Amino acid sequence: MPELPEVEVTRLSFADRIAGAQILAVRLGKPLRWPLHGDPEALTGRCVLGVRRRGKYLLVDLDQGLLLLHLGMSGSLSFSLHPTEPGKHDHFDLRTSQGVLRLNDPRRFGAVVLVSGEEDAVAQKLLGKLGMEPLDAGFDxxxxxxxxxxxxxxxxxxxxxxxxxxxxxxxxxxxxxxxxxxxxxxxxxxxxxxxxxxxxxxxxxxxxxxxxxxxxxxxxxxxxxxxxxxxxxxxxxxxxxxxxxxxxxxxxxxxxxxxxxxxxxxxxxxx
DNA sequence: AAAAGCCCCTGGATGC
DNA sequence: TGCATCCAGGGGCTTT
Missing domain, CATH: 1.10.8.50 (Helicase, Ruva Protein; domain 3)
Structure with missing residues (x-):
């Protein structure tokens, strides 16, 4: 579903509201494209600093570590104060002090990956070869x-x-x-x-x-x-x-x- | 190094 | 209504 504009619109729709939030709990549904890589329990207590985008990836900056989100072909995110019970395609919930970020992805080509930062080997494997950002000034x-x-x-x-x-x-x-x-x-x-x-x-x-x-x-x-x-x-x-x-x-x-x-x-x- | 195929997975539309 | 087939917004991995 999502090409760059959809990913960017998604980012803009919740970045400000989640910034500053503290993570209270994580819920994992069925496996996505890759395992989380990190310990989901370890996310509890960390804070969300902000949300950036690189290509079709969303980068959720934490006070310690970085969460990479990808929507694949069929993924979408929601951020709400009082989410419904998780449905069969809701495969990731990030419960925070300011709302619940939820990934719905029927085909599960999407991904949520926890890395230490952008220099992390796993992050580099995913982000390292990406080309120019078409909406940035560097794209001439x-x-x-x-x-x-x-x-x-x-x-x-x-x-x-x-x-x-x-x-x-x-x-x-x-x-x-x-x-x-x-x-x-x-x-x-x-x-x-x-x-x-x-x-x-x-x-x-x-x-x-x-x-x-x-x-x-x-x-x-x-x-x-x-x-x-x-x-x-x-x-x-x-x-x-x-x-x-x-x-x-x-x-x-x-x-x-x-x-x-x-x-x-x-x-x-x-x- | 670059290019071509393969594959992950579910659901909706179409055709018999 | 039921079942088979095809197609779908992505992209990493393996093989040429």
Whole structure:
């Protein structure tokens, strides 16, 4: 479910309210993608300093240690004072003095990992190879192009891989390439400077706009308050296989790239 | 080093 | 209504 905008909207919806809270107890449901790594009992008594984001990971800073959260494909967080009884897909509760942070994740591709800090070997394994943050000032067209020039793989797959730029998931990858007029199969290294600049612009615009609107609600995204996003991502190509391109009426094509579906318009996206 | 496949898991939609 | 099949927003790991 969550690409960068959804993760960021989730963060914004509870970061201020959980900051300063003391952890009272932890409840674990079914196993998630990885074990917690640390002792859940040891979390009790620690304090939450704040919540940051790196790519699609949320980093919950503690006065001692760091909690890494990932929502996987189907995860969502809620933060509430009086939570309901845990449901069958509620697999992690962090009970604090200021509310309960709960991870609901039917498919359990998500994760909660307790590490000592960002330099921790386990944390490095997960965060160490992440690319540039698309909403940060450090993400500029020149550095972006430098990253792409090393890669012969199709641009769509390079975007998804997240080692050049993070946060662009399967939906936004198709959308962003459509806006930039770039064919998803084009080798990343073959993109000219002006086309990389256009792609850079599209990534910045689309992601920033989605965060501002509260995340897309393509299916059922909701933030940690349980509010649905206000932004019906009105997709130009994603999920529109066989339908007419909104610009030129050519049928949108759906192809398979690395076990994921890509959508594009063969006329608007030449190479 | 980079690229291509595999796999983790559940649920909803579709087709017979 | 029941059952099989396919597909889904991610990404680490193993193999080429």
């Amino acid at each position: 067209p020149l550095r972006f192009r430098q990253g792409l020039l090393q890669r012969k793989a199709p641009i769509k797959q390079v975007l998804l891989a997240g080692d050049v730029v993070v946060g662009v998931g399967n939906i936004y990858a198709s959308e962003v390439l459509f806006l930039a007029g770039i064919r998803p199969t084009t080798p990343a290294m073959r993109l000219s400077r002006p086309r990389v600049k256009k792609l850079h612009q599209a990534i910045c615009d689309v992601l920033a706009r989605a965060v501002k609107r509260g995340g897309s609600t393509l299916q059922n995204f909701s933030n940690a308050d349980g509010e649905a996003g206000h932004f019906q991502l009105d997709a130009m190509v994603y999920g529109r296989g066989g339908m007419e391109c909104k610009v030129c009426a050519t049928p949108i094509r759906a192809i398979r790239q690395g076990q994921r579906t890509t959508f594009f318009c063969a006329k608007c996206q030449k190479t």
